Amino acid sequence: MEFNLDLSIDVLRRTPAVLVALLDGLAEPWIRGTEGPDTFSPFDVVGHLIDGEETDWIPRARIILARSPNPAFEPYDRFRHRGRNAGRTLGSLLGEFARLRAANLEVLRGWHLTEAELDLPGAHPALGRVSLRQLLAAWVVHDLGHLAQVARVMAKLYRAEVGPWVPYLPGLTEYEVPRS
């Protein structure tokens, strides 16, 4: 499937509502479970997605669109949310994520990006040259990967409870090495 800006935005705009449907009001054991040390709970994932809205995707797109001779991205802190959100409720984080995402998509739509602009380069601190098109595709894939992660982390919390069903439930067996 080739990159398409409208089809990308139609996935990005859905993520807050998907997370609300899956998580808002759910009991703490589901929300706070993880796959092990240094991996994300569903609560952590929402905080991590907020970090992306504030420090990653649109800020990096702005750097690209500024067309400076050195369009270097700021490094991204994958654990910024841990300190930032201590004491917050999941409900308030879900609301904040929805507001930030909606505002960022308004910015993105307002740019009316051309194919030539989607080809403009940025400089990723580790990956090197990336295009604006690749940045926006990565935003979509990043969302979907973390949605999959939330569902998988929750599934694994019931691993011992399904008894003999484990080999029939791929969510339990195909991600033996978790990543946050």
Add this chain to the structure above:
Amino acid sequence: MEFNLDLSIDVLRRTPAVLVALLDGLAEPWIRGTEGPDTFSPFDVVGHLIDGEETDWIPRARIILARSPNPAFEPYDRFRHRGRNAGRTLGSLLGEFARLRAANLEVLRGWHLTEAELDLPGAHPALGRVSLRQLLAAWVVHDLGHLAQVARVMAKLYRAEVGPWVPYLPGLTEYEVPRS
């Protein structure tokens, strides 16, 4: 996390709304993509979940609760949905799944299951003896595994579009061998 009936129902009741938020009205390329031959698209997953409502979870729970000397489950056809749903729209399948799930959860709630009833056995055609508790836990894990699958299948459709980002996006790299 130990099995808890109320906490299980609170996940099961959310799945239709999660799928609506993620998929309803989305363009065909997102809905019809797969990970390869004999794997499920997001459309297929919704059909597969409908099959579960009609032929798997509650029908098997009824067999267990009937306390017959041979509480054998009917084999489950994982590809029943392919013929059943040819020509259907995703929107109509999402509505059907929501209605079936709501009705099945009403049945489940109405049983007011005791711990002793949750321990009652059924006979799985391949796995052997399973308890009602394990069946219900597997229902939850099955839902979550397929939610993760939908997000992962969609993510992989953009694999070529993210360029150098592939190694940073676990959804693309950690499920190299897909299962339907």
